[in-house]
Amino acid sequence: MSASAYESLKSRFARIAALNEAAAMLHWDASAMMPAGGGAARGEQLATLAGLAHELLTAPEVAEELAAAQAEGDWDSANLSLMRRSHARATALPTSLVEATTRANSACEKIWREAKAKADFAMVRGALTEVVALQRETAAALSAALGMAPYDALMDGYQRGVTAADVEPVFAAYETFLADALPRAEEIQARRGAALPLSGPFPVTAQKALCQALSARIGLEYDHARLDESLHPFCGGTPTDVRITTFYDEADAAKALLGVLHETGHALYERGLPGAYARQPVGEAAGMAAHESQSLIVEMQACRSDAFLRFLGGELRARFGCEATEVAPENLALLWRRVARGFIRVDADEITYPAHVILRFRLEKAMIEGALQVADLPSAWNDGLEKLLGIRPPNDAKGCLQDIHWHDGAFGYFPSYTLGAMAAAQLMKAARVAEPGLDDALAKGHMAPLLGWLRQNVHGQGSLLGFQDLLRAATGKPLDPQDFMDHLRARYLAA
């Protein structure tokens, strides 16, 4: 019974995964292709797919099969354990709570759009209070079912294998580093003078050709991928059919280019997942922080490195006729690695970005734990940002209203951005040791040494390990913010 129970579960999870793949394609289509009039029907289609996936996961026979199932070997054992976790998360929440959450999130998200446009937090306060109350209920139910702290149980839904207790000292260390490093980086930058802007024009067709050529050059196989346009760039699709998108600005070639390199990092992760466990939990990416580490190791670590900027400069000259002085690596560094204290997370540079995440992590954890009331969020936000970056938002649109996450019910997601950035630095350091020719290759526009190492140590590992264990296996230690700080020191603080 036990082996056949596991086989039966594998078939069931493969069906669930196929439904999720179908949904991923419909999400991509909705952003990149769908005419506006298709929105309502698309909502029905996605709700039906999600509902059926949930029914397959929570059917009465699943609990019995999970109890009886036995699996042999690391991969199948991990797979079975991930099935149990997935089932535990799905069955921990009563249907009434799931439905109330969906309704509250959707209502709040709508109000938030208007509140943000009007910079009026009071408009959304009531709806957000309801969202937070339901998230606290969800966290409590998951906490009881999974045996972890409420906030950890939420974070576990985005990134398995890392807890607030892991994150707190890492963020504290970064805060200390930042207080010293930020003013020094600004001073050094000021001494270097203003950057020369790249001279265009940058026609969309030429930008597209460059984006596609570069992403292919660094490893994206276009018989398993597409590059399209959408308002908000993303990486979607499935491992054998990855869909990345970008948005072209004819005034600025860098936006689409750097964005596509970022999404290519995500896409290469999906492409490198272990095909032998396709459509099984252990064959999926290891989580959102792990995913962000792969987009950032490509975009920030590799493609904004001095070595790769040399190669990129040549491409910009050849394709857009930019001047040699404009595309010199020092100038591209001034343009594309500019440090500036700002209010908006998505516009932030590598050094200040973690401050935005640290602020959000502390506030959302306090809200879930009941230590911070939604009514007090704006002042707590503004105080927190002032403490971290020394600037105070002039209004809530530039403060606690800027991100969709909380207003759409996503609590526990924010740490992933900075855990990913830090993991990227840590992985890059280990990859450089293992592949001594890595930077020489980057200078020629080749990413094969890095990609080969990532396929071995990250992509091909699927969800075999949780976040900390994945880093331990790949780099010999759990998350260590020193590697990220060393990277920032080398890039921004070397006089």
Next chain:
Amino acid sequence: MSASAYESLKSRFARIAALNEAAAMLHWDASAMMPAGGGAARGEQLATLAGLAHELLTAPEVAEELAAAQAEGDWDSANLSLMRRSHARATALPTSLVEATTRANSACEKIWREAKAKADFAMVRGALTEVVALQRETAAALSAALGMAPYDALMDGYQRGVTAADVEPVFAAYETFLADALPRAEEIQARRGAALPLSGPFPVTAQKALCQALSARIGLEYDHARLDESLHPFCGGTPTDVRITTFYDEADAAKALLGVLHETGHALYERGLPGAYARQPVGEAAGMAAHESQSLIVEMQACRSDAFLRFLGGELRARFGCEATEVAPENLALLWRRVARGFIRVDADEITYPAHVILRFRLEKAMIEGALQVADLPSAWNDGLEKLLGIRPPNDAKGCLQDIHWHDGAFGYFPSYTLGAMAAAQLMKAARVAEPGLDDALAKGHMAPLLGWLRQNVHGQGSLLGFQDLLRAATGKPLDPQDFMDHLRARYLAA
């Protein structure tokens, strides 16, 4: 219980329809967008969606609910009766037969591609024999469950509400007409002399712009539709998000243009289906013959009419700089309404096309009834075409191997093409009576009078009526081939 049983069934059928909508989008994507490497995963996704839809339809409680359900009013009564039919068709076939059929069709279709390329019927004979045997078994099972003749039960799967007994006299009448009309049309055409070819070039961008502008002009709302490219043009998607495709040939602007007008006819039908019954059986299109009537009424009846050719000529001059003599309606008629006896159905003109269909209808009916063996198909085909059109295929690639249908298990589909062509003529005649300004509008490139009438009499009727009843309600009589013959006489036999 009875009313709530019907409500429960409506929810179930809405979920099934949402799954089918998702599948329709994934099919469109596979043809218009998907990189080749996504094919295997797409197969898994579509198989999962189809499997779940089948499980929802055949779940044990459905039979009880169908037995208990009561519905009031024409629409809901028809809806319930269509639910019963759908359930009866799905439960009539044992799973083992469905699986054997899927396997046999897929295997035969693969072999057929090679057999066609080599013009070697012997290669595929065994596989096709297996396909036919399983289709006969399927027809027998459906016949028993639905209480209709075996071939009718297959045809009913494509077009409800018409039987072989309806089709046979119609086709016989056409055969008689053809024997006289075809040589006369050829003679008249010969007297008119050769057509002037349109002088290009026809750049793809300009063709696209024209196709999109014309389809929009005749009624396709692009906030609910897309026009893309694929190898084989089709209309897919869903009623609020229709996806039409075409294939551009820079040497010939007519192919894409007339193709897009054809697909626009299909798309307008989907767009006009009754929204109040969206995702219910009665809200769907009335069948394949009804669908083909709508593509052909737009392409053949309206857009190739003398009136519309006058308008189209102006467009061709303005967009491609063609000469006035080239775009004169008489010349466009010579170019785009050319009659020629040929071996290939998809290349056939309006007059000879039905001969290809009549041949296939008789042969497939004989195969299902056991009166024709697969081994005898090539000679029966060649004899039949010779009798109908006076020409004999030089090999089986130009004979019984030309179409995918039978080799993929589609028996009972072929009549739809000609039933659609005939219904289009019959509907057009009725529309002209009801809307006296119809042709004047067409001459100005306006289709509003025709479209308004079709929305009322066809599109908005959904599946309320079967094929013959739909025609009866719209035109006062069941399918009558005389209207189609009158149309051909007026277009091709007027000296």
